[in-house]
Amino acid sequence: MLVVIDMQARLLPHLDGGERLTERVATLLRAANLLDVPAVVTEQNPVGLGGTVNALLPVMRTANVIGKHTFDATLEPAFVAALPPAPATLWIVGAEAHVCVLLTVLGLLQLGYRVECVADAVASRRAADRAVALERARQEGAKLTTVETAIFGWLGSCRHPRFREALALVK
Template sequence: MLVIVDMQARLLPHLNDAAGVTERAGTLLRAATLLDVPVVCTEQNPQRLGATVDALRDDLRTAKVIEKHTFDATFAPAFADALPPAPATLWVAGAEAHVCVLLTMLGLLRLGYRVECVADAVASRRAEDRAVALERAKQDGARLTTVETAVFGWLGSFTHPRFRDVLALIK
């Protein structure tokens, strides 16, 4: 399952490399859709921070979008209910790396999930906060990965019937 955390309209303009992170999150979402990887997307207090950015909205057609008011999404009952049984692997991307992304990954690890932090698809306002969050996630048991590694891992082989479609997303 792919977990997209809080890629919201009023938050993203303040993040370091917001355009790049949004583009890479979009690649993840489109690949997940093509490969039937389930997606859950959180929105932190959307009344104040807005909905998920328009650039990702079309790619959320098959995703479960969950409103939350906790920084760790695992404390939101709707989020917890949307998860597969542990110890499934969950790929996590989104914002902010050092708050909702990190706390959600720590919660998922606490619940017994294998967590893959898609490092090139997470952002914070300050690069230092992102760097510390990635280090903390790694120290606590999350594995760091990239969009391309995740996508090619989902494919498994160039013989996959959707290989060319997914490759077009990367190029």
């Protein structure tokens, strides 16, 4: 399952690399749609921070959107209810790396999930915060990966019937 954390319109302009982050997350959502990988999207305090950025809405067609007020999404019962049973693998992307992403990663690890933190699809306001968050996630047991690695992992083989379509997403 792809877990998209807090890609909200009022937050993204303040992030280091927010525009690139949006592009990377959109690529993963397109691939998830193409390859039938389920997705869940969180929105932190949507009344205060607004909804998910408009650029992602067209590619969120099958995603379950969950509002939350906790920084660790696993403290939100609706989020946990949307997840597959542990020990499934969850690919985590979004913002901010050192707050909601990291705290959710830690919560998911405590619940027994295998977590892949997509390093080129997370961001923070400051690059140093992102770097520390990725290192902490790795130290705690999350695997670090990239958008392309996740997509090729979902494909499994160049013989996958949707290989050429997926390949076009990363070219």
